Amino acid sequence: MAQQQTAGPPATGHADLAGEFLDRQTPLSRIRNILHRYPALSPAIVLLVAVVVFGLLNDRFLRFENLSLITQQVSVVGTLAIAQTLIILTAGIDLSVGAVMILSSMVVAQLAVGSGIPGPLALLAGLVVGLGAGALNGFLVTRFKLPPFIVTLGTLNIFIAVTLLYSGGSTVRGSSMPGLLTWTGSTFPLGPVRISTGVIMMLLLYGAVAFILGKTAWGRHVYAVGDDKEAARLAGIPVNRVLMSVYLAAGAVLAMGAWLQIGRTNAASPNAGVDLNLDSITAVVIGGTSLFGGRGSVWGSLLGALIVGVFRNGLSLAGLDVLYQTLAVGVLIILAVSIDQWIRKVKS
Amino acid sequence: MTATEMQPSGTAVRQPILQARNLVKTFGRVVGLDGVSLDLYPGEVLAVIGDNGAGKSTLIKCLTGAEVPDSGELKVSGQAVHFKRPQDARAHGIETVYQNLAVSPALDVASNLFLGREERLAGPLGKLFRVLDTKGMRRKAKEELTRLGISTLQDVTVPVENLSGGQRQAVAVARAAAFGSKVVVLDEPTAALGVRESNQVLQLVRDLRDRGLPVILISHNMPHVFDVADRIHVQRLGKCAATITPQSHSMTDAVAIMTGAATA
Ligand SMILES: Nc1ncnc2c1ncn2[C@@H]1O[C@H](COP(=O)(O)OP(=O)(O)O)[C@@H](O)[C@H]1O
Ligand SMILES: [Mg+2]
Numbered sequence: 001m002a003q004q005q006t007a008g009p010p011a012t013g014h015a016d017l018a019g020e021f022l023d024r025q026t027p028l029s030r031i032r033n034i035l036h037r038y039p040a041l042s043p044a045i046v047l048l049v050a051v052v053v054f055g056l057l058n059d060r061f062l063r064f065e066n067l068s069l070i071t072q073q074v075s076v077v078g079t080l081a082i083a084q085t086l087i088i089l090t091a092g093i094d095l096s097v098g099a100v101m102i103l104s105s106m107v108v109a110q111l112a113v114g115s116g117i118p119g120p121l122a123l124l125a126g127l128v129v130g131l132g133a134g135a136l137n138g139f140l141v142t143r144f145k146l147p148p149f150i151v152t153l154g155t156l157n158i159f160i161a162v163t164l165l166y167s168g169g170s171t172v173r174g175s176s177m178p179g180l181l182t183w184t185g186s187t188f189p190l191g192p193v194r195i196s197t198g199v200i201m202m203l204l205l206y207g208a209v210a211f212i213l214g215k216t217a218w219g220r221h222v223y224a225v226g227d228d229k230e231a232a233r234l235a236g237i238p239v240n241r242v243l244m245s246v247y248l249a250a251g252a253v254l255a256m257g258a259w260l261q262i263g264r265t266n267a268a269s270p271n272a273g274v275d276l277n278l279d280s281i282t283a284v285v286i287g288g289t290s291l292f293g294g295r296g297s298v299w300g301s302l303l304g305a306l307i308v309g310v311f312r313n314g315l316s317l318a319g320l321d322v323l324y325q326t327l328a329v330g331v332l333i334i335l336a337v338s339i340d341q342w343i344r345k346v347k348s
Numbered sequence: 349m350t351a352t353e354m355q356p357s358g359t360a361v362r363q364p365i366l367q368a369r370n371l372v373k374t375f376g377r378v379v380g381l382d383g384v385s386l387d388l389y390p391g392e393v394l395a396v397i398g399d400n401g402a403g404k405s406t407l408i409k410c411l412t413g414a415e416v417p418d419s420g421e422l423k424v425s426g427q428a429v430h431f432k433r434p435q436d437a438r439a440h441g442i443e444t445v446y447q448n449l450a451v452s453p454a455l456d457v458a459s460n461l462f463l464g465r466e467e468r469l470a471g472p473l474g475k476l477f478r479v480l481d482t483k484g485m486r487r488k489a490k491e492e493l494t495r496l497g498i499s500t501l502q503d504v505t506v507p508v509e510n511l512s513g514g515q516r517q518a519v520a521v522a523r524a525a526a527f528g529s530k531v532v533v534l535d536e537p538t539a540a541l542g543v544r545e546s547n548q549v550l551q552l553v554r555d556l557r558d559r560g561l562p563v564i565l566i567s568h569n570m571p572h573v574f575d576v577a578d579r580i581h582v583q584r585l586g587k588c589a590a591t592i593t594p595q596s597h598s599m600t601d602a603v604a605i606m607t608g609a610a611t612a
Contacts, residue, residue, distance in 0.1 A: 216480060217478065221464075223454060224463060227452045230450070231452050233434065234450030238435075295454050
């Protein structure tokens with residue numbers, strides 16, 4: 001009896017207190033706590049430093065046309081990164097984002113050009129494709145309890161094959177499409193400069209998703225499910241319904257990405273965007289969202305996409321071989337994941 | 349003296365708030381619960397004791413919708429219920445602190461308190477855009493913690509993962525105490541706590557009872573159990589070995605029943 005009373009528990013209580021006491025002490029752990037609380041902070045710092053350094057290296061870098069070019073270059077991958085963030089926040093991963101986007105863009109283009117369906121209806125069909133793909137991924141993840149990595153590896157191949165079968169492997173040129181489809185590639189004047197419509201649409205989408213994630217119960221449940229699925233279930237959150245809705249939302253975002261892709265490339269090509277899957281994951285990871293789920297933000301992913309764009313652009317302006325861009329992105333990914341691991345140690 | 353006829357001292361025949369009959373729960377070949385019955389009466393603290401693996405956690409999971417029993421009946425205030433998920437039990441006013449602490453580490457204290465029942469802003473922002481009333485929930489969380497006498501949690505915006513084990517426990521207990529309108533169930537709430545924190549939780553259990561809320565308390569700690577319990581359900585090898593009271597039996601007796609060295 002007496003053993004039961006005095007064993008273990010009080011001692012662990014003290015160890016906890018001591019650990020916490022030490023944690024509060026060092027400046028390093030204070031930094032860690034701040035980074036932990038604001039996951040978009042470290043990518044923001046990296047982006048700022050990169051912009052300053054590349055600006056000093058080459059005075060063409062900071063010109064408005066160049067900065068505008070960078071944002072246009074990241075608009076499609078930035079949009080895919082929104083979908084990817086939603087899924088990674090639930091501790092999943094989506095290898096099929098690029099394939100879904102290409103499939104959606106091919107359906108939109110073929111319907112509009114091949115079948116002569118009006119632009120808005122064709123876009124609606126693209127949205128249905130995105131939602132259908134999301135529903136398939138979500139169904140397999142929630143119903144059969146398959147790991148998202150495996151599910152989306154499978155659907156990635158399926159969507160690629162379906163795209164090629166459906167399109168016959170041929171590209172649809174933008175000039176043959178209704179104007180609405182390529183409108184996302186247009187620019188409009190704002191004072192002395194020209195702004196890209198696609199970039200504005202991407203930013204609006206970021207704002208909308210950030211709002212939903214941060215201000216609604218659904219957003220909070222997305223974080224809770226990614227954080228600890230069982231705890232979320234016991235707290236009364238319908239875990240499978242949340243997961244399903246996340247995959248559907250991702251599908252809708254990807255349909256939007258398809259529209260941006262058509263405008264940006266002024267075409268719909270079944271062979272485009274083979275790198276987009278991994279690039280979207282890269283943006284999310286560099287943006288400070290944890291691959292373990294439950295921690296991160298969409299704004300971080302925008303910063304991540306911008307960081308990749310800035311490095312690519314800055315290094316090429318500096319006259320370095322394109323291989324160095326790839327090298328730099330690789331280093332950034334490993335750096336970002338290491339920082340995430342370090343930050344997560346706050347959990348003690 | 350048979351187990352099921354015991355009632356809180358000084359009460360006439362009263363209707364149990366929670367009533368379980370012959371609950372069976374198996375996990376593959378493992379029998380977690382082998383026909384367990386339990387009654388919880390208004391205003392009492394019912395302790396559940398038993399060795400590791402005796403089925404205490406499985407029992408309360410079946411009572412609170414976290415597990416669905418293979419067979420058996422469950423009644424709340426005399427009415428048959430079939431809980432399929434935790435929110436079903438919550439809807440009946442049954443709040444639970446599970447042994448593995450169902451808190452979300454990355455969310456802050458206030459978000460955890462309101463997890464799964466967030467409150468929206470009044471007006472169009474809340475109705476149309478479903479915007480959460482974050483400020484209001486933080487204020488209420490603070491009020492609730494103060495009311496419950498949990499003083500260690502001043503800042504409700506701290507992520508739960510930054511808290512000590514005792515503080516996390518306090519968050520989980522506070523959530524159950526704040527929202528439980530009929531029954532509060534606590535699975536080993538003092539297991540990870542120091543002496544002072546344990547006493548706080550025990551005081552909270554007494555406070556809940558004094559407010560009229562019946563409590564089911566699972567614990568390994570005999571002094572704690574004999575300190576607060578009105579009745580004690582002894583679980584052994586998936587069955588209810590006996591239901592005793594601190595008056596009718598000593599701690600040594602209870603341990604003997606628990607380990608099978610004696611019967612009630
Ligand atoms: N999810 C599960 N899967 C398989 N076996 C389980 C599960 N939950 C509990 N058990 C088994 O059921 C028995 C009772 O466990 P539990 O209720 O956790 O005991 P206690 O809480 O009294 O320590 C144990 O043998 C345990 O291994
Ligand atoms: Mg247990």
